[in-house]
Amino acid sequence: MLMPAPDKTTLSRRGEICTALKAMLPAGCVIDDDATMRAYDADGLSSYRQMPLVVVLPETTEQVAEVLRWCRDNDVKVVPRGAGTSLSGGALPLADGVLLALGKFNQITDVDFENRCVVTQPGVTNLGITHAVQDEGFYYAPDPSSQIACSIGGNIAENSGGVHCLKYGLTTNNVLGIEMVTMDGDILRLGGKHLDAGNLDVLGVMTGSEGLLGVVTEVTVRILRKPATQRAILVGFDSAQEAGQAVSNVIAAGIIPAGMEMMDNPAINAAEDFVQAGYPREAAALLIVELDGPEVEVDYLLERVGEVMERSGSSSLRVSQSEAERNQFWAGRKSAFPAVGRISPDYLCMDGTIPRKALPEMLTRMSAMSQKFGLRVANVFHAGDGNLHPLILFDANVEGELHRAEEFGAEILRNCVALGGVLTGEHGVGVEKRDLMGEMFTEEDMKQQQRVKCAFDPGHLLNPGKVFPLLHRCAELGRLHVHHGKLPHPDLPRF
Amino acid sequence: MTFLPEDHEALEEFMSQAVSDKTSLHVAGTGTKEKLGDRVTADASLSLGRLSGIVDYQPEELIIVAKPGTRMDEINAALAEKNQMLAFEPANLASLYGAEHAGSVGGIVAANLSGPRRISAGAARDYLLGFTAVSGRGTSFTSGSRVMKNVTGYDLSKLICGSMGTLAVMSELTLKVLPRPETSTTLSVKCAALAQAQKALSAAFKSATEPSGGAITHARSGALSLGDEPAAAHVRLEGVAQSVTDRISTLSDILAGFGEVSVLEQDASEAFWQDVRDIAMLDETAEQVWKLSVAPSVVSDVINMITAQTSIRFFCDWAGGLVMLSGAGDGLNQIVRSAVEAHGGGHASLLRAPDTMRAAISSFHPQPAALAGLHDRIRDSFDPLHLLNPGKMGPALT
Structure with a gap:
């Protein structure tokens, strides 16, 4: 890179x-x-x-x-x-x-239960917002796995997701307003405690812009009432393909669970070794389905999801009987990354999204790629929204393995796009996937995105070298009638 | 002259020619919301009425792909057949604008029009997963995708939503869809005053009963206010039957603290929220219709400040944060906009007014200079020659 x-x-x-x-x-x-x-x-x-x-x-x-x-x-x-x-x-x-x-912007400035929102400085952690409102029974919904450490300002930059965004949306669906500073030093207020921009939705394009458009200095997020009941089901399958199909079947039945996660056999065993969550070690794939809401609703949905799972060929099924057991179900999933870190000196975590129905096909391809590159892979998925986190295991001390792992990762992402999906579901493009942008977007698609960048930062001074593989001068982007695919400045560096 | 492209290629060719000739264009879907936004003066017209049809609908993937001119009734019928819906509950403004139907899906997205479920499920902008369009440069581009969870590149879907056709002309769009709730019930509570009704909504939305709509009607809301009571709060509960029954009981207890509670079952509940959604509770003959978005907690103060100066009819949605009002007079613009600004900000948009008034004041709430400048630069980045719906969102600064 x-x-x-x-x-x-x-x-x-x-x-x-x-x-x-x-x-x-x-x-x-x-x-x-x-x-x-x-x-x-x-x-x-x-x-x-x-x-x-x-x-x-x-x-x-x-x-x-x-x-x-x-x-x-x-x-x-x-x-x-x-x-x-x-x-x-x-x-x-x-x-x-x-x-x-933005580490010194670490204060929550307004907790407003009447309007069900929190105004905070951007350096406050994601979980810090929930901590400020949980005594009244509220929480902030997006829950990236790093929520104990990641800042809400960074969540806006990355449009962070999490386990529960299947039902509650990504950051962009939960932010009401920001104060931001442009590269020109202009301080802008977008949104607030009211809904919608009523004009161009600049807040919407700021969210997920990876620090390229402006610096967020204050955030207003909506908070939700904590569901009365949360229960999880642990479902084992003899084949990953069947598990993938079961995920589609749940959605097709008109049920949107709070979360629907999937782990393959290597991930199941790594997690089991690490935290003894009680996962079925012999299962080829495991689904964790969480349902939340009023107790009667959760009971009803548990039954229906159970039926769908059985129909889809599940080999084992356990419903959490207590809050402790629900947490135990999640403990394995939540420790999947460190657990894999114990069985391999290094790993790469990928983040593509595919259409849900392509999960079985993707898993077949993943095994083939694992063989081709001679590297093991453990799969944890936010299966409900088709977001994959394959963990590619390698040893950086072995000559060539990092490179091979990166090649493997790139091929996974190319397959995601080929199956109708995208390069990144929640981690962002950054530098990691920058050079793969051309797999998903045409030159003109990327130019239009960069023209938007020029509206905010014509000098390309804010976070350059991220997201876009080719840095176009704004003057060049502004020109009309550029022929398709023909780069007007072949001398400009590609990096 | 009106150009009616039937496919993307014809649209791109036409736009490319328009760029070469610097022909400005009045862009519309099926033209049902012509009077929403500011007046457009352009050399030619571009209608998307024939760029129509559902391209791909995958209920199990929760997506529908359609061309922008597809009529909303076609979209809604297709979704209803699979027991799904556009969760943002787009309005049918046919009667507000004297149109024959609810318009096109492209028009709904371009105007970012969302109904009562906005408060719980999000706006149109939260459901546009991706689109293909031709920009004011005459070039085609795609943004977003057909999957739920995607952060690859800038989220241009957000800019297109609500841009009123001023950035680019869509040729295809992908929307996320959701299962329709099994049942719908509304609890209404009579309140002594507007402020009480607002507090009742606040209590409902603070509870764990998961309301999917929160409205306030008033003696000045037309036919649907309750008896002679000055105000009433209405809370909608949706979902599986057992759950709704359970939540009705919890919510009734909460609302009983504010006044007498009554229940609207399924059909009556749906009819009520359809009227809220379609802005059917105002004076139909009124000179002006306004839409105000404010923090829910200030709504009674905002309305009291307005009614102290002029006579209006109104109702509220979005847990109180949305005020729809009808009234008259040249001063109303100033009255409603300063009321919003005096209460923590938000925006007041003019939805309907005589042409002379639309020519005199912008439908869009004035922006601070730095933000207005950024809007202009963003618009220029898509449409540097100002060919697309010029003037629709107010005059350009440059």
């Missing part, structure tokens, strides 16, 4: 840039010593590391605006960072870029 070559002029001006930033920010808000900056040299995609030019930790929206305006005026790149848990390298620093970390 190549990042754009650092700008030598910027590197040579480092001292001057640090001095200017220190002059505009309070003491302790600029970090320029290597030892402290080291903590910021990677995000959750830790196979990529890069020391930033300098780290700034502003404390107010006005300071963020001042930093951005100064960087724009001085042609300095900026990489925004929340908690740094991105799995796609969205917050990977640039050698010639200021790393703008």
